[in-house]
Amino acid sequence: MIRSQRWKGAAFTVPFQLGFVFLYLVPIGYAVYQSLYLEKQSGLGLGGSTTEFAGLSNYSHGLTDSAFLGSVLRVVVFACVQIPLMLLISLVLALFLDALASRAASRFRIVLLVPYMIPGVVAAIVWINLYSPDVGPLTPLGKVLGFDWNFFAPSMVWPSIGNLLTWHGVGYNMVIIYSALQGVPRELFEAARLDGASEFRIARSIKVPFVRGALVLTGLLSIIQMLQIFNEPALFRNVTPQTVSDSFTPIMIIYNQAFNAGNYHYAAALSVLLALILGVASFLFYRLTSREAD
Amino acid sequence: MLLTEDRARPSQPRAVRRLTRPDPAGRTRGGQRFLLVGLVLASAYSLFPVWWLIVAATKDRVGLYQTNGLWFSGWHLWDNLHQLFTYHDGIYLRWTANSFLYAGAGSLGGTLIALATGYGLARFDFPGRSVVFACVVGSFLIPIALLTLPLYLLFSAIGMVDTPWAMLIPCLINPFSVYLAKVYTESTIPYELMEAARIDGAGELRIFFSIVLRMMTTGGATVFLLAFVNTWNAFFLPLTVLRGEQNWTLNLGLYNWSGNRLESGVDLTSLVLTGALLSIVPMAVMMVAMRRYWRTGVTLGALK
Numbered sequence: 001m002i003r004s005q006r007w008k009g010a011a012f013t014v015p016f017q018l019g020f021v022f023l024y025l026v027p028i029g030y031a032v033y034q035s036l037y038l039e040k041q042s043g044l045g046l047g048g049s050t051t052e053f054a055g056l057s058n059y060s061h062g063l064t065d066s067a068f069l070g071s072v073l074r075v076v077v078f079a080c081v082q083i084p085l086m087l088l089i090s091l092v093l094a095l096f097l098d099a100l101a102s103r104a105a106s107r108f109r110i111v112l113l114v115p116y117m118i119p120g121v122v123a124a125i126v127w128i129n130l131y132s133p134d135v136g137p138l139t140p141l142g143k144v145l146g147f148d149w150n151f152f153a154p155s156m157v158w159p160s161i162g163n164l165l166t167w168h169g170v171g172y173n174m175v176i177i178y179s180a181l182q183g184v185p186r187e188l189f190e191a192a193r194l195d196g197a198s199e200f201r202i203a204r205s206i207k208v209p210f211v212r213g214a215l216v217l218t219g220l221l222s223i224i225q226m227l228q229i230f231n232e233p234a235l236f237r238n239v240t241p242q243t244v245s246d247s248f249t250p251i252m253i254i255y256n257q258a259f260n261a262g263n264y265h266y267a268a269a270l271s272v273l274l275a276l277i278l279g280v281a282s283f284l285f286y287r288l289t290s291r292e293a294d
Numbered sequence: 295m296l297l298t299e300d301r302a303r304p305s306q307p308r309a310v311r312r313l314t315r316p317d318p319a320g321r322t323r324g325g326q327r328f329l330l331v332g333l334v335l336a337s338a339y340s341l342f343p344v345w346w347l348i349v350a351a352t353k354d355r356v357g358l359y360q361t362n363g364l365w366f367s368g369w370h371l372w373d374n375l376h377q378l379f380t381y382h383d384g385i386y387l388r389w390t391a392n393s394f395l396y397a398g399a400g401s402l403g404g405t406l407i408a409l410a411t412g413y414g415l416a417r418f419d420f421p422g423r424s425v426v427f428a429c430v431v432g433s434f435l436i437p438i439a440l441l442t443l444p445l446y447l448l449f450s451a452i453g454m455v456d457t458p459w460a461m462l463i464p465c466l467i468n469p470f471s472v473y474l475a476k477v478y479t480e481s482t483i484p485y486e487l488m489e490a491a492r493i494d495g496a497g498e499l500r501i502f503f504s505i506v507l508r509m510m511t512t513g514g515a516t517v518f519l520l521a522f523v524n525t526w527n528a529f530f531l532p533l534t535v536l537r538g539e540q541n542w543t544l545n546l547g548l549y550n551w552s553g554n555r556l557e558s559g560v561d562l563t564s565l566v567l568t569g570a571l572l573s574i575v576p577m578a579v580m581m582v583a584m585r586r587y588w589r590t591g592v593t594l595g596a597l598k
Binding site: 010020031097110117224238251258282 | 333422
């Protein structure tokens with residue numbers, strides 16, 4: 001390639017590079033810089049405040065902050081239950097679709113994708129109202145069945161949010177797994193059938209191993225999303241502030257530290273910590289799942 | 295034709311012959327019925343909340359609280375819409391317009407930048423190319439809080455907080471769009487075409503604007519659609535950078551209404567539900583209209 005063309009090619013990416021610097025690199029650098037400082041009140045808070053270099057003290061504070069660690073743990077435990085469950089349902093539905101004629105499959109696929117078309121905030125609003133004892137149909141249904149459901153009770157909040165997330169996410173994950181399934185060579189099924197394998201056996205021994213990559217990917221995306229969960233608990237907090245505290249998830253704590261407590265420095269340190277946790281979690285998940293494949 | 299599984303080779307006579315054979319074990323009528331029952335149940339689970347929302351939007355307050363949520367009682371949709379559009383001097387319409395502005399203009403600008411970048415990355419070999427691409431992929435892992443909080447501080451330092459710019463500017467740079475644009479360029483723009491245009495004396499800008507952009511209509515539409523949906527659904531960014539309700543998005547407005555169910559004596563539940571239903575409509579229209587393109591976007595997203 002001619003030298004001048006190379007630079008012209010590079011020029012096409014300049015707007016993006018400039019934007020990336022201003023909207024990604026500078027903010028991240030600024031967050032790291034902010035996280036190293038501390039706001040000190042002088043006197044009794046009357047003499048204004050001064051900003052002092054604090055080194056890593058915001059970080060050591062964050063790593064010993066039981067509210068922050070608790071929120072991370074809460075989300076991680078929840079992720080360990082919800083993500084496998086959601087992926088299992090997505091996988092089963094994708095296998096069902098794959099065993100169906102393509103026409104019927106495409107109809108079901110559209111229907112199952114309907115929840116994914118709904119904005120997350122609206123999805124949460126809908127389910128909160130479905131759960132509501134005043135207007136929702138689920139509470140009367142529970143009464144008919146002899147249950148006294150309270151979807152906003154402390155022990156029920158995570159299952160309620162989990163159901164909402166599963167409802168919202170199954171279609172998307174199913175489509176990804178389904179398109180991976182479409183890539184399985186059909187001859188394999190015939191060969192297995194000739195050997196007398198049942199359809200269930202074929203699904204378990206041929207199809208599932210084949211879509212392993214898609215499962216790892218959807219799992220990874222779900223983990224990244226889950227550690228940053230904010231919309232759903234924020235909307236639940238509107239209804240049941242006693243149960244969903246303002247430190248329910250890591251991002252809720254960061255938001256509150258920044259905007260309610262006015263402690264940007266600490267909030268910045270916590271965001272950097274969250275980014276590190278996210279990186280480590282993704283790395284571990286990737287390593288674990290790819291090692292098993294060997 | 296529910297019993298066929300041979301779409302991979304539909305035109306081969308062997309496949310046709312197989313259709314007339316008795317079903318092999320497991321692909322029996324009972325097996326198919328099992329699949330259908332499972333899928334119908336899953337569909338019902340997917341659809342009933344949407345159905346409930348539609349029904350709820352047609353009810354007045356008494357009906358909402360006292361009748362079965364899954365069936366109609368009285369038709370009050372027009373009253374609800376009228377109330378929704380007139381409440382607070384029509385603030386809901388303002389939010390709708392804002393959402394369209396942010397998602398429309400932001401995604402349009404973002405798509406153009408992404409297409410140029412994707413084309414540059416896919417078809418030119420320049421020093422630093424791999425660094426740019428590493429930035430694109432690496433940014434998928436950055437949590438929103440790490441970007442949004444310092445962005446808020448920077449925007450407030452230059453007086454941009456609470457203006458439409460605070461929403462629009464971040465939309466211009468979308469690494470995932472760049473990634474998609476690169477993949478699309480690789481599959482649609484042949485080197486030979488660029489060479490031919492160069493021999494004909496076309497400049498690089500001219501090649502981009504009159505050849506590449508035109509060939510990338512489909513890919514560009516997907517990039518635009520996904521960016522539009524992303525911005526329309528955004529919540530954390532608008533919550534952080536928009537303060538006054540005049541600049542809010544639909545999501546932010548609905549969040550606020552659902553937080554103050556009782557505002558100055560008015561029960562907002564009905565407004566929230568009707569407003570929520572209405573805010574889905576543009577998404578549904580776009581997704582159905584562009585189903586094919588959108589699906590390739592979703593599956594491409596899976597490859598990243």
